[in-house]
Structure formats: structure tokens, C-alpha cells
Amino acid sequence: MRLAALSLVLLAQPALANKVYVSNEKGNDITVLDSETLEVIATFPAGNRPRGITISPDGKELYVCASDDDTVRVFETETYRETHTLPSGPDPELFVLHPSGNPLYIANEDDNLVTIVDVQSHRMLAEVPVGVEPEGMAISPDGAFVVNTSETTNMAHFIDTASSQIVANVLVDQRPRYAQFTADGKLLFVTAEIGGTVAVIDVATKEVIHKIGFEIPGVLPEAIQPVGLKITQDGSRIFVALGPANRVAVIDGATFEVTDYLLVGQRVWQLAFTPDERLLFTTNGNSNDVSVIDVAAMEVVRSVPVGQQPWGIVVAPD
């Protein structure tokens, strides 16, 4: 009886739905999902080869790296109308927005630069020369450092946001692809696609303090290619997309041990949480779908077909 009352209370809680935006690299469009019903609610064109995708803190502007158009396209999230573009430099792939919502830091894979753009004036503020083939971008929660990873130089470059100068270079494994700070700003995680590892970097000393390796029974090691990564707000769990292994690794944030390998879709690229961290979404580039992971149950609860070759993903804030 008491159980029934409890479940009634749980059911009565208003479910907050957030829009989930998925960039389809080959379909050249964005698929919009509803985080509650998990249904596709819209699709709109986004230029050529949309990859990196992010949203303003107020949820009003959606930024998309249109890699083959050499520009960042900006859309109104209400109407899906393209309002303007931002100067991104050639072949923008990934970017990160300052926690305040401005500026935007963009990795330019072709010319070895990080471009800094003011999203209000739409002007380029600075270009920072980095290593060869810049790729992953992360910003510390206090906004003091931007980190860029370079695919060929195999480094994480710490850029001081005040001076736009590189202040430290940390060597990681081959082809670093994605970086993220913990919410307390103490640790930085960097995935290495070919190296097959995740480096844990101490932000204070700028040293690699741990390397996480992966081993999945029945999967050839070369198919394990860490790419996208997300950390829970409390730092207790880290999720890593393992590319053609079609799995997402779950890592204990205290011990750095892998606790699970969840089978999602094919060629899993990027990850995104709902703001309440109840669900984690994955983009699966070869099976053309998004897998939905129930974070508490640690289970894949749904796969939702989206456009052609889904790549990037972002969930609207509350």
C-alpha cells in the first residue's frame, strides 16, 4: 500500500522535457528529440558536414560546426531558423563555449589553430597556434584554461584564456580526440583514439596521474577507440564512447576502474547527459541511431533512429 502511494507520488512529479540536438554528418541536418518521449520532433538542414554542436547557457542559440562549409552556423532553438554564421577558420570540428556563454573556442583541424570568436559581435578575437590537427576542446569550470588536443602532436595544450597563450603541453597517447574537466576543475580526462586509453591529468601539476585502458572479451583491441567522454557532476562516474567497439565504458571516478561496457550502436562517437543526469545519449555513426542509457539502471533502454551518420549531440539546459 505504501509502495503504491510512493509510486503515485513519483508519477505525479512533472517530467521536464529537454530538446536533444543531434548533428548528422552525412545527412547534413540536425535531428531534434524530446528527452521524455524519446521521439523525433523535428529535423532541419545545417550546412555541409555538421559535427561539433553546442548550445548557449540560456538555451536560445544552437552552434553547429559545418566542417565542409568552414563556418559555424547559429540557429534559433525555438524556430530552428539559421540566424547567422560565425567566422570559424577552416574545417571546424569541435569547439567549446565559455561557461558564461561567450566566447567560443574552435579547433581548426586543417591549419593548426584554435580560433576564439565573440558570439555577440560575431567577430574573431584571436587565433592561437597549437599542435598539428587540433581536435578536442575543453574549458575549465572557472574559465581560466582552455584545453586543446592535437591529433598528430599527441598533446593536450593548456591555453590561458586571459592571455590566449599556451602555458603547458601534456603528452598523451596517440590521436587524442576529446577532453573534459571534472566539475571541481581538479582533473582533466583526455581520450586517445589510436592509443586506446584515457589519460587522467592533474590540473594543478599538469601531469598525467593515471591512464585508463580497456579490454572487452570478444572484441579485437584495434576496434577499441576511445572518442567522446562525459563525467557526472559529482565526478563519481565517467562514460567513454569506444567507437567501432560499439560500446560505452563506465568508469568509477574514485578508482578509475572500468565497471561495465554497455553495448550501444555502431561507431559510437559522442555522449550527452540530460541536465538531471538521469539519461545519457550516444550518437552511433554507422547504425544511424541514438542509444539512450538509463544511468541509474546502467542499461541501454532504447535506440532511436535519427539522420545519416549522427556525430555530435547536445541536450538543452533546463
Add this chain to the structure above:
Amino acid sequence: MKSVLVLALMLLSPAAMAGGSGDPTWPCIQPKQPHLSIGQLWPGPPPDDAVIGLARRPDIAALAQVLEQRRLPVEEAEAQIAAFARGASAEELTALFVAVFDRIDAYRSRIMSGVARYAEKQMVLSDQIEARRAEMTRLSAAAEPDFDRIDAEEARLDWDTRIFTDRQAQLTYVCETPVILEQRAFALGRAIAAHLPATPTPAP
């Protein structure tokens, strides 16, 4: 004519021949992955010897052969899997997946060897085109050019170039085939796994 030669020259460059891998016998943009592995497609633990033996059971092998056919739409394959799943044990379902996997992986490997042979043939042809061009240059430079021979050589050069460019244009499709097979193996694996008994979830 001149533009065709320029095009042929561009195609002949080693960079145009090899894909992203740097392996000249692998002309595709897609990374070369000679074999799939079961863990990429199947959520459960790797199958043991008993399950691998079960995969050879005639009814399971026969169903796998039907499911493997690409002309069978995935929806129909799902219906056949659902029919098989009624009363089937987890071992039998896993065995069905193993049987499907083995067939698709073997077929995919044959296709990939075919791609390598295709790339080798293109390299031989590109050498031949180069030799013909050299021969034409030599003939044209003669004090009294033999125009009949030059015309004949030019005709052969045109043919070789055409075959080369046509084959090159088909590459996109050829290179997509291993990916299409991998997608099918994954879709079938997912359809079969959907009938596995649910694993109890740990209490939160």
C-alpha cells in the same frame, strides 16, 4: 585529350591510390578492419564451445543462411527471428547469432580480399597507362613520326584510361560493402538479442 591525361596523372599519384590507411592495396577511405568481432555486436558474454557447437545444428544453420541474405529486409528477418525465439533458450539464441556472425564475417572477408585484388589491378593498369604515355612521347619525338602507330597507341591509352576511371568511380560502392555487411550483422544481432531473457537489474 589533354584533360583526360591530366586526370589520369592525378589518379596515378600514390596518394590518390591509397586510402587514409597508407596501405596501397586498401583504396578505401574507410579504415581497414579485416574481421569483425563478436563483442562488437553481441551484448552477452563471448559464446562458449557448447554454443559454438550448437550453431552448427541444422535448423539453426539453415535459419542463419536465410537471415544472412541481404535481399531479405531486416523487418522480415526480425519476424523470422521472433518465430524462432518462441521456446528457444538463451543458448540457442546465442548460437543463432554465432551462425549469422560466422557467415557474414566470412563473406565480408572475401569481399575485402576482393577489394585488395581490385586495387592491385588498378595499380597494374596505372603502370600500363604510364608506359603507353612514355611510348607516345617517344614516338612523337621521332624525326619522322609514325602517325599510324601514334594513333593506335593513343586509342589504347584512351581505353585504358577509361577503364581505370570507371573502376575508380565504382570504388565508393565497393568500399561501402564491408560497412553495409557490418550494419546487417549488427541489426541481426540486435534483433536476436532482443529476445534474450532480461538480465535482472541491480537495485539502485
